[in-house]
Amino acid sequence: MTIKSGIICYIIGIASAIAQPNPDRPDLCQGAYFTEEEGAKALQTFASTYHDKASWEARASLIRKGIREGMQLPARPQFAPLKPIRHSLRTMDGYTVENVAFESLPGLFVTGNLYRPINATGKAAGILCPHGHAPNQDARFLEQAQQRCATLARMGAVVFVYDMLGYGDSKQCDHKISKALTLQALNGIRSLDFLTSLPEVDTTRIGVSGESGGGTQTFLLTALDSRVKVSVPVVMVSSYFFGGCVCESGMPIHKRPTHQASNVELAALAAPRPMLLISDGKDWTRHTPEVEFPYVQNIYGYYGAKDRVKNVHLPNEGHDYGPSKRAAAYRFLAEYLKLDLNRVLKDGKIDETPNKILTPTDLQVFTSEHPRPADAVVGDEAVLALLN
Incomplete structure (x- = not known):
């Protein structure tokens, strides 16, 4: 970025x-x-x-x-068969990239890019990378997203980065559709289904990491799906800020007739699975070392697992998934998902220079040669009807 x-x-x-x-x-x-x-x-x-x-x-x-x-999440979502669409495989320095789509609910497609290591031996860890908000709705294509996915793939992970609703190739409905929270949760679960369906992925080593709105998706997916073994929500877990978009807080998941909660407790539902909170000094995570982190660490203490939750705080930085935040995530994910950090080190520091930043056109899933399937549901009302 x-x-x-x-x-x-x-x-x-x-x-x-x-x-x-x-x-x-x-x-x-x-x-x-x-x-x-x-x-x-x-x-x-x-x-x-x-x-x-x-x-x-x-x-x-x-x-x-x-x-x-x-979020009115169905107990048994009526998912469609995945039927993955994969094309435009590119071989890079230590990893490959391809453009991918698959069905979530019937006629609703998850779109993104799959990064895989070259010359991997044995089964690989799998990592989902939801992204945050961006003004041009092309967050999947930003440098910070491509760097993260490419570096993790070079470390030996199979990585899938996928669009928020209304972003990138996911243009079947508006991003701020009334039940965006539900739909994105279902797309996250379906993305886990896709990732764990790949024969090269070790389903016991699954991680999720995203920033901002992608951080919200990270801790919600971790709370809802036990297949997630390691969680790294970035610049999002706050005691007083609940997410500013309808896709994060547009449905009553924090205040219920039985209780009130905040995102700190939602993130703590990861316990005792390893979790890294990455925070900074210029947004709503500015107090994480003194407020949010000790609260979560106390909960981990009930499991004898205080050492499995960590906080990297960057007081002079702002709201992004920049190089120092990525470096912290790489080290944590390497430790708990058994990735090879040495593959991306140069003089003891993370080296992202072998990564190639591709254009949005390169990474686009639906093109004239690969059009969106004819049975795709289009329009807010039609997409919402899939939840009925």
Whole structure:
């Protein structure tokens, strides 16, 4: 990501933060729903409801149920067969890239790019890379996304980066469709299905990492699907900020008739699976070392697993998935997914220079030669009808 695009994304995030809460929807917790002080105090209130592993797991069960019911997630989603579309395989320096689509719900396609290591021996770890918001809705094509996927593939992982609704090739409905939260959760689950269906992937070594809105997708998917073994939500886990977009907080997953929760507890549902919180000093994660991280670490302590949750805080940085944030993620994912960090080190530092940044045209899934399938459902109302 360039400095300019990073600033734009940060301004978009701040604009979302100050636009809430929403007086017309008292059941929703959106944007900066709490003040910073209220967010920290809320964590103290939440913590008073449990005191050991058993009581935490009772609350965790309540929170998971609240997520599912709040986003109206079907108990048994009526997924279509995957029927993957794969084309335009390119061989790079230590990895390959190809353009991929597959069905989620009937007629709704997940679109993205699959990065794979060259000369891998044995089964490979699999990593999903959801992305955050961007002003041009081409976040999958940004340098920060391509660098992350290419480097992880060079380390030995099979990596799939996929579009948010309305982004990239996923233009079957608007991004801010009313049930975007549900649809993106289902697409995330289906992306796990695709990744774990690949014969070269070790299904016991699955990770997820995304930034901002992709960070929200990361901790929600980790909470909902036990196949995720390692979680790295970047610049998103906050005690007072709940996500500024409808795709993150547009449905009542935090405030339920039975309880109130925040994204800190939603992220803590990963326990005791390894999780790295990456935070910075210029957005809503500025207090992570003093507020959010100790709260989550306490929960991990109930499992005797405090060492499995870590925080890398970058006080002089802002809201992105830049080089230092990626370096922290690479080291954590290498440790817990058994990747070969040495493949991407030069003089002891992460070296991304072998990666080639491709154009959006190179990475596009649906083209004149590879058109979107004729049975694709198009339009907000038609896509929402798939959930009925």
